Amino acid sequence: EVVVTQSPATLSLSPGDRATLSCRASQNVGSYLVWYQQKPGQAPRLLIYDSSSRASGIPARFSGSGSGTDFTLTIRSLEPEDFAVYYCQQRRDWPLTFGQGTKVEIK
Amino acid sequence: EVQLLESGGGLVQPGGSLRLSCAASGFSFRDYAMTWVRQAPGKGLEGVSGIDGNGVGTYYADSVKGRFTISRDTPRNTLYLQMNTLRAEDTAVYYCARGGGPTTYFLGYWGQGILVTVSS
Numbered sequence: 001e002v003v004v005t006q007s008p009a010t011l012s013l014s015p016g017d018r019a020t021l022s023c024r025a026s027q028n029v030g031s032y033l034v035w036y037q038q039k040p041g042q043a044p045r046l047l048i049y050d051s052s053s054r055a056s057g058i059p060a061r062f063s064g065s066g067s068g069t070d071f072t073l074t075i076r077s078l079e080p081e082d083f084a085v086y087y088c089q090q091r092r093d094w095p096l097t098f099g100q101g102t103k104v105e106i107k
Numbered sequence: 108e109v110q111l112l113e114s115g116g117g118l119v120q121p122g123g124s125l126r127l128s129c130a131a132s133g134f135s136f137r138d139y140a141m142t143w144v145r146q147a148p149g150k151g152l153e154g155v156s157g158i159d160g161n162g163v164g165t166y167y168a169d170s171v172k173g174r175f176t177i178s179r180d181t182p183r184n185t186l187y188l189q190m191n192t193l194r195a196e197d198t199a200v201y202y203c204a205r206g207g208g209p210t211t212y213f214l215g216y217w218g219q220g221i222l223v224t225v226s227s
Contacts, residue, residue: 001169034213036152043202043217044144044152055215087152091212094166096142096154 002027002090006099012107019075021102023088026069032092033071035064038101039084047086048073078104109133109216111203116221123193123225129186129203129218136184137161140206142214143177143188145199145223155201156188160209171197193225 003026013019023033031051036044046055048064051071061076075082083106088099115127127143142157156177157166165177176189186203200222204214 036214038152043204043220044214045217046213046215049207049213049215089152089154089213094154094157094212095168096144096157096166096212098152098154100151 001095002029002093002097004088004090004097004099006086006088006102008102009100010103010105012105013078014107015078015080017078017107019073019078019082019104021073021075021086021088021104023066023071023073023099024069025071025090027092028068029090029092031067032090033064033066034089034091035062035073036087036089037082037084038087044087075104109205111205111216111218113201113203113218113221116201116223118224118226119193120227121194121225124189124191125193125223127188127190127201127203127221127223129188131184131186131203131205134205136179137181138209140208140210140212141177141179141186142204142206142212143186144202144204144214144217145197146202146220147196147199150199153199157206157212158186160206164210190223193223195225197223198225199223 035048143155200220203218205216
């Protein structure tokens with residue numbers, strides 16, 4: 001099973017700041033890394049698939065990068081609606097595995 | 108508009124069974140892989156089971172292998188998850204989610220989720 005680890009667990013930032021979230025896979029997953037956003041009481045929302053492809057309707061301030069085992073989600077300038085929990089997921093192999101999440105909170 | 112609507116959740120005793128359903132609409136059901144993802148209260152996401160668009164490939168997390176069975180009924184546009192020998196640790200919100208293609212498991216559309224509680 002591919003273990004996916006996210007860091008940091010919590011990121012305390014202000015609106016307008018740049019957010020950098022990290023995700024590391026225990027094995028090479030190529031570019032098969034996905035990012036989701038989840039707000040309280042809601043289902044996750046797809047942001048980025050295959051490391052760097054933005055999903056439909058996702059603002060350009062969200063970008064993804066990386067390959068192999070190390071990946072990054074960057075939010076260029078945080079908007080109030082961006083404060084949420086972010087999960088990464090590898091889709092190279094079953095079982096699909098998710099990181100434990102990074103909470104982006106208002107400082 | 109893509110819609111996924113889960114049903115069949117509720118309270119069940121340990122060792123019991125439950126079948127979840129997910130009614131899909133707004134897309135060609137046969138053309139997409141489907142997945143069940145769960146989230147225990149206050150916890151992260153866990154990929155429970157997936158099924159390819161043609162229904163041939165099926166996949167399970169180790170934690171549910173041998174107890175859960177995923178299936179799909181293409182004419183009815185419905186995804187199922189048969190859950191047997193339920194344990195307290197299966198308590199979670201279960202989400203139905205659509206993949207990005209027939210064998211592609213990035214999850215672009217999600218249902219609202221349904222709560223399964225395993226307790227005596």
